[in-house]
């Protein structure tokens with residue numbers, strides 16, 4: 001049995017993995033996420049993958065300690081490269097930058113299938129990832145906000161619809177209207193932190209004589225979103 005406890009960030013991602021899923025956890029590192037889901041009986045089986053040998057060794061040790069070697073297989077691979085014909089239904093890609101996550105998806109055409117669910121937890125460049133997903137024909141079916149040790153995180157859940165939509169990165173600084181949102185308190189803190197750093201950057205630019213109307217408009221939209229969340233939900 002496993003005594004793995006997930007932190008809030010990974011717990012949020014885990015909650016979107018479907019019952020009886022065949023999971024690939026790309027960039028698994030310690031394999032906490034597949035170990036938790038397998039020991040809770042949520043998933044049928046999992047592939048814990050990493051591009052680096054060190055993290056995969058750590059994953060193997062943890063899987064063996066949890067006695068889940070029959071449920072979780074480790075694969076050394078870049079992104080989804082060696083994950084063909086394994087019947088994978090759900091992919092988690094957590095704890096990486098949004099650009100790297102978008103790059104991993106863009107190199108894996110098999111992810112563009114309506115049967116597949118992507119659960120993505122970008123540590124940066126969230127707007128880039130949203131814009132990429134929409135342009136590549138994915139719908140963002142939910143966003144969940146979570147907190148860990150005083151930091152707030154977003155998880156994007158996406159499925160392929162085949163409908164491509166252009167959205168600028170500025171537009172994608174916020175969830176698209178109509179997206180189901182989870183974790184109000186973490187979400188408010190997340191956008192308040194973003195607003196504070198944007199306003200600080202804007203003030204710096206203004207002192208340097210650069211008015212940056214696009215950044216000002218993003219800051220304004222984020223502030224309006226915060227007010228809307230505070231007042232109406």
Ligand SMILES: C[S@@+](CC[C@H](N)C(=O)[O-])C[C@H]1O[C@@H](n2cnc3c(N)ncnc32)[C@H](O)[C@@H]1O
Pocket residue numbers: 010026027028029030049050051052055077078079080093094095096100104
């Ligand atoms: C910061 S760790 C995140 C670990 C875990 N997913 C989490 O969220 O706690 C990022 C992991 O991704 C792996 N990684 C980076 N680029 C990758 C790629 N292209 N394909 C697979 N794994 C990758 C790294 O080796 C590292 O173990």
